[in-house]
Amino acid sequence: MAGERASATGDPGAAPVRRMRRAERREQILDAATRAFARAGYAATGLDDVAAEAGITRVILYRHFESKADMYRAVLDRACLRLIETVGVDDFDENAIPALLRAAAADPDGFRLLFHHAAREPEFRELTDSITAASRDTARRNLAKLIPSGPWLDWAAELIPTVSVEAVIAWLDAGTPDPATAADRISRAIDGVIRAARS
Amino acid sequence: MAGERASATGDPGAAPVRRMRRAERREQILDAATRAFARAGYAATGLDDVAAEAGITRVILYRHFESKADMYRAVLDRACLRLIETVGVDDFDENAIPALLRAAAADPDGFRLLFHHAAREPEFRELTDSITAASRDTARRNLAKLIPSGPWLDWAAELIPTVSVEAVIAWLDAGTPDPATAADRISRAIDGVIRAARS
């Protein structure tokens, strides 16, 4: 199946077979791996799945990555990097949500992978912890003006980043309709949660 | 570690070692398995983890369950059952949230397992699909009066059950403070999301 693209049979009249340079192939593998891992997470995804998704053999993967874990880290690192360079770490202002939407639209599989899988994989949580901890702390800092410290502040500080992310994912699931409208609605939804959080 | 409770050495002065009857042990295994699986999901949790959590040997597990998958299904089935018999399937009224809180407090690990792991495991999604689909449809039915059908209705119908669940889990994380207050806040948070969903 993977072999029929660049077959070793040398059948004439085949497609040009444009091969990739190393860096290019690496990126393509990372794309494919992101898609593959986004379906079922690290443990439940085999290297064969990744190879098939990339349209190459499993052996090639090892010419670019030391191991499965190494590859997964590379996938996660790239997804984190992309996210952070689109959305600042400490943003809680009015353009945070539009930025989040842009990031999710630019790399939907990476977005889902980070928040729906990596965040629940103890072995790799360190990679997403920086993001989640930062957003939780930012939320807490802003909420501290409105809510007395205690369990309900904890609750709100934990819930609001989660709701933001889930709202964005629901937006992806709904087919990414008009981003401006989405940003408006999500912002107001979060306002609603904040208002509810003040007793 | 497991052996020192009911040691085969027969050392005198040991604890009474109260053995369990079959059904009782099965429930205890299910409890332990729920805790173990709730940490990292199906694939990343070994039978040794489950056995250690239950304080028994791995061999005993096979006297109660055919296989790992069989055991996991039993765990998920029980968690689903408990959830459904505490929270009706089609509830969207004012006592739905209190019921959800009661269910989560009664079986926090099962609750987390269902919504944070099982829901993302393709092989077992069928078991949670009935719940998620039902709650999404219920939400959609109620929202249809307020929102014209289209992507934004889809968005809201998907988001609201998610927010409800995540709000409950955040409440668990915050140490389950006053359930009545929690119910009130969560209800108002959801109202906020609904209000935001009507353009």
Add this chain to the structure above:
DNA sequence: AGCGTTGTTTACATCGGGATATACAAAGCT
């Protein structure tokens, strides 16, 4: 007291997937 149940320990069979090595074929630059 005796027998079935519950449990332990040890050893082993099995299997899938990760990881490695080698040989070979075609692409494509120089």
Add this chain to the structure above:
DNA sequence: AGCTTTGTATATCCCGATGTAAACAACGCT
């Protein structure tokens, strides 16, 4: 043309986890 790069195919090692088997020990009901 020739060498390097990129890719395929195949074979194999290795390890951890699932799953099985057998012998033995103690609880607890009758």
